Amino acid sequence: MRGKWSEQIHFNLMLLPGMILVLLFTVWPMGGIVLAFKHFIPTKGIWGSPWTGWENYSYLFDTPVALRVFKNTIVIALMKIAFGFLIPIVFALMLNELRIQWFKRTVQTIVYLPHFLSWVLLAGILRDFFAVDGIVNQFLGKFGINEIMFLGENFWFRTIIVGSDIWKEFGFGTIIYLAALTGINPSLYEAADIDGATRMQKLRYVTLPGIATTIVLVGTLSLQNVLNAGFDQIFNLYNTLVYDSSDIIDTYVYRAGIEEGHYEVGTAIGLLKSGVSFILIIISYGLASRFANYRIF
Amino acid sequence: MVRNQTFGTKVAEALLIAALALISFSSLFPIIHNLAISFSSPAKAMAGFVTVFPKGFNFESYMKLFEDSVFFKSFWISVKRVGVTCFFSFFISLLMAYPLSRSTREFKLRDIYMWLLIFSMMFNGGLIPFYLIIRQMGLMNSFWVLVLPMLVNVFNVILIVNYFRSIPKELDESAAMDGAGPWYKVFRIYMPLSMPVLATTTLFLIVTVWNEFMLGMMFINHEDSIPLQTYMQQIVVRIDPTLIKSIEDVKRLASVSDKTLGAAKIFASMLPIMLVYPFLQRFFISGIMLGSVKE
Numbered sequence: 001m002r003g004k005w006s007e008q009i010h011f012n013l014m015l016l017p018g019m020i021l022v023l024l025f026t027v028w029p030m031g032g033i034v035l036a037f038k039h040f041i042p043t044k045g046i047w048g049s050p051w052t053g054w055e056n057y058s059y060l061f062d063t064p065v066a067l068r069v070f071k072n073t074i075v076i077a078l079m080k081i082a083f084g085f086l087i088p089i090v091f092a093l094m095l096n097e098l099r100i101q102w103f104k105r106t107v108q109t110i111v112y113l114p115h116f117l118s119w120v121l122l123a124g125i126l127r128d129f130f131a132v133d134g135i136v137n138q139f140l141g142k143f144g145i146n147e148i149m150f151l152g153e154n155f156w157f158r159t160i161i162v163g164s165d166i167w168k169e170f171g172f173g174t175i176i177y178l179a180a181l182t183g184i185n186p187s188l189y190e191a192a193d194i195d196g197a198t199r200m201q202k203l204r205y206v207t208l209p210g211i212a213t214t215i216v217l218v219g220t221l222s223l224q225n226v227l228n229a230g231f232d233q234i235f236n237l238y239n240t241l242v243y244d245s246s247d248i249i250d251t252y253v254y255r256a257g258i259e260e261g262h263y264e265v266g267t268a269i270g271l272l273k274s275g276v277s278f279i280l281i282i283i284s285y286g287l288a289s290r291f292a293n294y295r296i297f
Numbered sequence: 298m299v300r301n302q303t304f305g306t307k308v309a310e311a312l313l314i315a316a317l318a319l320i321s322f323s324s325l326f327p328i329i330h331n332l333a334i335s336f337s338s339p340a341k342a343m344a345g346f347v348t349v350f351p352k353g354f355n356f357e358s359y360m361k362l363f364e365d366s367v368f369f370k371s372f373w374i375s376v377k378r379v380g381v382t383c384f385f386s387f388f389i390s391l392l393m394a395y396p397l398s399r400s401t402r403e404f405k406l407r408d409i410y411m412w413l414l415i416f417s418m419m420f421n422g423g424l425i426p427f428y429l430i431i432r433q434m435g436l437m438n439s440f441w442v443l444v445l446p447m448l449v450n451v452f453n454v455i456l457i458v459n460y461f462r463s464i465p466k467e468l469d470e471s472a473a474m475d476g477a478g479p480w481y482k483v484f485r486i487y488m489p490l491s492m493p494v495l496a497t498t499t500l501f502l503i504v505t506v507w508n509e510f511m512l513g514m515m516f517i518n519h520e521d522s523i524p525l526q527t528y529m530q531q532i533v534v535r536i537d538p539t540l541i542k543s544i545e546d547v548k549r550l551a552s553v554s555d556k557t558l559g560a561a562k563i564f565a566s567m568l569p570i571m572l573v574y575p576f577l578q579r580f581f582i583s584g585i586m587l588g589s590v591k592e
Contacts, residue, residue: 007479008405008406011404011479012396014479014480015392015393018389018448018449021445021448022413022451024445026421027413029430030421032422033422046426046430097313098317107320110321111324112578113325113571113574114324114328116577120508120510121526121563124533125327125330128560129327129330135330199306236533253424253425257425267423270425270426278420281419282419
């Protein structure tokens with residue numbers, strides 16, 4: 001028999017390459033958050049720079065910018081969560097009512113596609129789409145509506161952010177419901193048929209209860225995204241004209257930190273986001289395991 | 298099942314099909330529109346008449362695209378990046394998943410590793426510390442900065458762990474009886490048995506790596522070594538009419554604002570994902586099921 005000891009060593013060796021990468025690229029940068037409480041001097045590095053206590057935070061909250069980015073982040077994220085939650089359910093139920101299998105598969109393949117394309121490329125298309133001389137304005141022009149600067153006006157910009165996000169993700173969001181729908185016991189429908197249930201009644205008394213757990217699961221897990229309004233999308237679509245409605249925490253961190261070199265301020269607000277997000281994740285997983293029996297591993 | 302085909306249900310069915318067809322069409326429309334522009338003549342595209350079909354059909358923009366060496370250089374870097382990342386990530390994830398799929402009784406430190414990984418997935422230092430530390434490591438302008446941070450995807454590792462746990466314990470035990478050590482078991486038993494989940498995670502990774510643009514944007518300054526999405530990001534974002542500040546900007550704008558060429562580049566950048574996508578679909582659906590719905 002092999003000694004238990006050698007096996008333990010081999011297990012650790014197997015984990016070694018992966019753990020080194022995690023330590024280098026995830027854990028080590030976590031230490032860098034001390035920068036939020038320091039005055040950064042590049043020649044002295046993160047650790048050598050002097051401490052300043054809460055100064056970076058008081059600077060942040062004395063300017064209107066922190067309030068703006070937090071408000072934008074939460075408003076955009078909540079709008080995305082609210083609409084992005086309902087539409088996939090309705091869409092999955094519609095697909096489920098469909099009897100023609102090949103058509104159903106084709107529809108699924110088509111609506112999943114945008115999920116796999118990057119926001120960089122989609123932003124390229126959308127900019128063209130909603131440009132002043134773009135196809136949307138041309139279409140509206142036929143009805144005598146004046147050109148709208150969709151990506152330059154706060155109201156329209158935010159609408160496009162939320163709308164295009166739903167356009168990209170709603171199809172993919174249906175997968176989990178479709179899976180739950182196939183898990184419903186067919187004998188329940190047969191029993192309902194015998195009782196003379198209409199299609200609407202079957203939907204109300206069999207289908208919906210059948211996917212209720214999944215709905216609760218998706219709902220509770222989406223809570224963790226309250227501070228994730230979507231960096232890639234906004235970063236690739238926004239411009240100086242619409243900062244008021246669309247500058248979120250992540251885009252501000254990038255601009256202030258990387259582009260303007262205010263490393264401490266970027267770290268300070270980034271840490272605030274990471275901290276609150278962490279709590280939200282814990283809460284959402286807690287709720288998910290309690291109400292939908294969900295566990296990560 | 299008894300189906301009563303009354304007039305009402307037929308109308309409902311027809312409405313449903315019409316609605317779903319319309320939704321599918323609107324999902325594809327922006328992409329078709331872009332494709333139509335790429336095949337149109339530049340003059341007609343600028344005048345703005347193109348919707349679903351190209352106006353003044355020609356291959357001009359694609360001919361120009363073939364002469365664009367920066368585009369193809371960055372395309373090649375992205376291909377290389379996806380290949381190298383997937384190769385290493387495959388083995389690293391596989392090797393991580395095996396010990397983590399053992400029980401605490403079999404592998405004493407399992408829970409410590411697991412919590413460290415879960416914690417690293419939930420909490421992070423944020424963008425700026427990451428940026429400063431990568432610079433400190435001296436990875437600026439290196440190809441490896443595009444690869445190394447993407448090799449360990451904790452979510453993918455958990456998918457593989459969950460799959461390993463569904464493999465009967467008896468198999469592991471009988472292999473051990475025959476004298477198989479942990480490495481032999483990983484490569485000769487678990488790897489061949491878990492090809493579905495390994496394919497799923499690899500395909501997830503292909504999509505993620507192909508679409509990633511931040512690392513190239515932050516850490517690579519040479520035009521010659523940026524990946525495709527970063528190059529596209531420069532075209533799409535940096536050239537923004539509302540951001541014009543100087544004469545140079547106007548000149549730059551005039552040289553790249555060729556609408557049909559831009560559309561051709563966007564389409565060519567989407568093509569690899571659109572080609573692997575049909576193969577991907579059946580894998581990722583089972584992958585999602587594996588990851589999210591458990592009893």
